[in-house]
Amino acid sequence: MKQLLRLGIMSCLLVTAMISCSKKAVETPQNTTPSGGTNTQAEVTETIYLTNPTGGDPLKAVLFIPASTTSVPAVVVQHGSGGLWSSTDMTNTQLASQFSIWIDSFRVNKIAALFIDSYTARGVKNFPDKAPPENIFLAAEFIRPRDAYAGLTYLRSLSRIKPNKIALLGFSHGGTSVLSTMVDAQAVSKPVWSLVSGGITYTNGVLAPAQRPTEGGFVAAVSYYPGAAMFSYYGRPGTPSNGKYIPYAPIMLHAAGRDPLYTTLYTNSDNNTSISAYDGLVLKAQQSNLSAPMTLYVYDNAEHSFDGSTGNNEDAKANLIAKKRSLEFLKTYLFN
8 A cells, every 4th residue: 555645834924926826037048058078968948849749839848958978867847827938928938937946956956857838839828727618628637648748759859868767747737737647548448538517527528548658658757736636537536436546657746735726625435534636536546556656745834836935934845845855756766
């Protein structure tokens, strides 16, 4: 039985601002030439375009590769509902500060990253609080996982990237996409897939989970404050025995204790109790011996979108601890 881990961070301070909704303008770093020997390849930060896996305009993305003498591991990053770009940037060239901070961390740890913009090509700037049927064309459950795999395939085509050492990281809506990307699509296969909202079941336009590339999937994943209920895509969120959720590689989950996505409780029909969608998803995974381990940390007084927060409040404290845990977790699978 996999172990469910929790951490409570106690304080009386409240949240300052939500990173996914209020973003500072941060210029995308320019390419730099490192000092040192001639065998060192320069740091690269550039805009690239991916073939849109669901058709339509190509997906814009920012590729970061640190200066290195050898090939490096990589992470595909999926943004939250506020999008990839600064909210004050109308040109979609300035990364939100949250992601520039992650580039700094990746640089130190010699990890490449591909930040995929799932929204612009589909005519969306931000995408908060959307439910079926309005969200189906950009669903975190089955559309954005295909974007993640498009990024994985692209990174594997680069000689500077280790093709078998690529992980996945996502936040909020992107965190939900991470959860669904990591599912073993064959192990949870069923004839008809649906989303449920407001007591209505939707099947039109609802796709099956994305399949891993034949070369294999991501080696591990980190999901920050996702919507783990996923509109009952993998079965009722509060009842572990209903439906299936089977991740093929290890997942680390970060939950904000003051986030409605975590605090909302669902009826667990297995034992007539109430349960968070996060706990329900982990327990659902544990129903199968095929499931990779899932580790959940709960930051009791943190709010949604605590990643990137600074200062001395609870969000900032959660950010520091979660970042440290995430990097240690990713490095375990990217460098071993």
